[in-house]
Amino acid sequence: MKSRRFYRRRGTAAFRIICAVLALLISVLLIDAKLRPAIYDLAALEAYALSAKTVNAAVEETLADNAPKYSELAEISRTDDGRITGITTDVIKLNLFKAQVTKAIDSAFNKKKKTEISVPLGSASGIALFAGIGPYIDVSVGYSSSTHSDFENVFSSAGINQTQHSIMLNIETQVMLSLPGKRLSQTVETSFCVAQTVIVGSVPNVMVE
DSSP states (O other): OHHHHHHHHHHHHHHHHHHHHHHHHHHHHHHHHHHHHHHHHHHHHHHHHHHHHHHHHHHHHHHHHHOOOHHHHEEEEEOTTSOEEEEEEOHHHHHHHHHHHHHHHHHHHHHHSEEEEEEEHHHHTTOGGGTTOSOEEEEEEEEEEEEEEEEEEEEEEEETTEEEEEEEEEEEEEEEEEETTEEEEEEEEEEEEEEEEEEESOOOSOOBO
């Protein structure tokens, strides 16, 4: 009798342990299913912020090393009495500089390729009280990019009979992120002033490029 009771109790204990393990496993899976999308969303936000910094750093470095002078990009035509007849931009030099910027951005992303984003589990929970609180979960994020840019001439008043001419480079970088089991895409847009000058006199409405 004692032997039967012993084995019966032993079997009941084993069954309870199995149930507890299964319950724990199911709880972990449910928590994972709930938190995983939030973790990936937070990792993506951080990755996009890093992408914007990567684009800005690449452009600023190119400007610091190779920024052309206004006189190298644009020529102001005047009559003998000083009246402005037109402003001509050098398309070849503009395109060469644009190619340098595009190459610098793509090179920066090629060097990055993959990075680890640390996401605080407290933020992923969605509970404001736990925002920014760990433990931290590392998410591997892969990068790739495609960059398109165009120049824009911007004229603004700089005083009486004075006009500021700014040559702006508008950049649009399509960033593709590869997360475990998920791919995302977002556009990073930014503008930089490549060169500018203040023109004294009436600026014509037509520019030749």
